[in-house]
Amino acid sequence: MSAWAIRAELLAVRADPAIAGTEAIVHHADGMLLIEDGIVAAFGDHATLAERHLDVPVEDRRGLLLVPGFVDCHVHYPQTERIAAHGAQLLDWLERHIFPAEQAFADRPHADAVAAFFLDEMLRNGTTSALVFATVHAQSVDALFDAALARDMRIISGKTLMDRQAPEALCDTPESGRAESEALIARWRGRGRLGYAVTPRFALTSTPAQLASAGDLLAAHPDALLHTHLSENLGEIAAVGEAFPEAADYLDVYARHGLVGPRSVFAHGIHLDDGAMGRLATAGAAIAFCPTSNLFLGSGLFDLARADAHGVCVGMGTDVGAGTSFSILHTLGEAYKVCQMRGSSLDPFRALWLATGAGAAALSIADRVGGLAVGQEADFILLDSAATPLLARRTAARPLAERLFALQILGDDRAVAETWLAGRPAHRRG
Ligand code: GUN
Ligand code: ZN
Numbered sequence: 001m002s003a004w005a006i007r008a009e010l011l012a013v014r015a016d017p018a019i020a021g022t023e024a025i026v027h028h029a030d031g032m033l034l035i036e037d038g039i040v041a042a043f044g045d046h047a048t049l050a051e052r053h054l055d056v057p058v059e060d061r062r063g064l065l066l067v068p069g070f071v072d073c074h075v076h077y078p079q080t081e082r083i084a085a086h087g088a089q090l091l092d093w094l095e096r097h098i099f100p101a102e103q104a105f106a107d108r109p110h111a112d113a114v115a116a117f118f119l120d121e122m123l124r125n126g127t128t129s130a131l132v133f134a135t136v137h138a139q140s141v142d143a144l145f146d147a148a149l150a151r152d153m154r155i156i157s158g159k160t161l162m163d164r165q166a167p168e169a170l171c172d173t174p175e176s177g178r179a180e181s182e183a184l185i186a187r188w189r190g191r192g193r194l195g196y197a198v199t200p201r202f203a204l205t206s207t208p209a210q211l212a213s214a215g216d217l218l219a220a221h222p223d224a225l226l227h228t229h230l231s232e233n234l235g236e237i238a239a240v241g242e243a244f245p246e247a248a249d250y251l252d253v254y255a256r257h258g259l260v261g262p263r264s265v266f267a268h269g270i271h272l273d274d275g276a277m278g279r280l281a282t283a284g285a286a287i288a289f290c291p292t293s294n295l296f297l298g299s300g301l302f303d304l305a306r307a308d309a310h311g312v313c314v315g316m317g318t319d320v321g322a323g324t325s326f327s328i329l330h331t332l333g334e335a336y337k338v339c340q341m342r343g344s345s346l347d348p349f350r351a352l353w354l355a356t357g358a359g360a361a362a363l364s365i366a367d368r369v370g371g372l373a374v375g376q377e378a379d380f381i382l383l384d385s386a387a388t389p390l391l392a393r394r395t396a397a398r399p400l401a402e403r404l405f406a407l408q409i410l411g412d413d414r415a416v417a418e419t420w421l422a423g424r425p426a427h428r429r430g
Pocket of ligand 2: 074075077229267319
């Protein structure tokens with residue numbers, strides 16, 4: 001058995017502080033994380049643990065803040081090179097910028113190159129687990145999974161299902177979508193730290209027959225997630241109403257096809273009313289809150305307080321390429337501003353919870369990652385609150401809450417000194 005330890009300031013948020021209070025926050029100013037075979041064996045005070053484990057080699061990272069690796073609950077790897085595309089809201093943006101870019105993923109070498117860049121960019125930003133959109137091409141998933149396997153990252157993805165309202169080259173059929181998804185599940189199940197998500201793009205690009213087929217797939221594979229978009233843009237919502245006149249609302253389109261349950265992750269959910277929020281909570285489904293994307297596309301301001309009032313599980317998503325940053329730190333800063341616009345104040349510890357444990361719960365991987373609890377996989381990052389002159393000046397000798405908030409408002413990849421996956425180094429800042 002290989003055991004080693006790291007000494008640093010330790011912080012994990014193991015439950016929602018809005019519900020559990022400060023009990024949820026575990027902090028050791030001079031802490032030690034003990035790792036055995038990639039798994040957390042102890043998380044506590046250095047003074048206590050060092051005495052008990054005298055023979056274990058210790059990496060000294062005093063001065064840095066060690067937290068669980070970030071969980072990105074919604075991001076599109078094929079859109080990496082179209083980040084920062086000017087001038088359109090959702091439906092026009094898809095047609096002008098995104099559908100042309102996604103067609104290039106019919107080419108496997110292109111998919112391999114983008115997947116490698118994308119995962120390295122995530123690691124530079126401290127993201128260790130993610131739920132990721134690929135394209136309609138099955139081999140776009142193979143490219144991502146191969147690259148994730150090589151890095152031992154916890155990545156969940158699936159072939160996009162879309163059989164209408166997209167260029168011919170990006171359309172499958174209910175039958176081919178089903179068969180290719182089944183083949184991908186069979187090919188990748190149980191390999192590394194990978195998971196499969198049944199992925200209809202959104203209601204507008206699937207016929208009812210394809211949504212029904214997605215529901216069958218989900219029912220047939222209890223370990224798969226459901227990943228799609230929901231209630232993002234007012235024009236989109238109106239079009240969904242026209243395309244599915246029999247449905248009570250946007251969420252009901254998915255519910256009618258067996259797509260709303262405890263393994264479902266819906267990106268955005270900006271314009272949901274109390275009724276829909278209540279149904280999501282009852283189903284145990286999750287929302288990915290994607291503030292940089294929602295601001296960039298002018299989609300609207302997600303109502304976190306409304307989701308909280310109903311007890312909906314919420315995680316954070318960067319949603320690159322509509323999102324404008326791979327950094328979950330930066331994304332939390334934008335989430336804070338969105339909550340301010342909605343009249344509520346996002347606490348920095350709760351923000352860290354949303355980006356770690358809550359995200360892991362949303363992706364049904366909370367037994368493996370998110371809290372650095374004993375028995376979980378040792379995915380963690382080291383944050384440097386002196387990464388820039390301004391951060392250093394703002395955080396010097398300040399209490400933890402202030403340093404954490406400054407990292408969220410002023411920090412980005414520059415503040416991620418190191419990223420570790422299952423106890424092995426995955427990125428060190430240059
Ligand atoms: N809705 C359907 N497809 C997409 C997409 O690629 N990005 C975003 N933000 N919303 C979508
Ligand atoms: Zn998206």
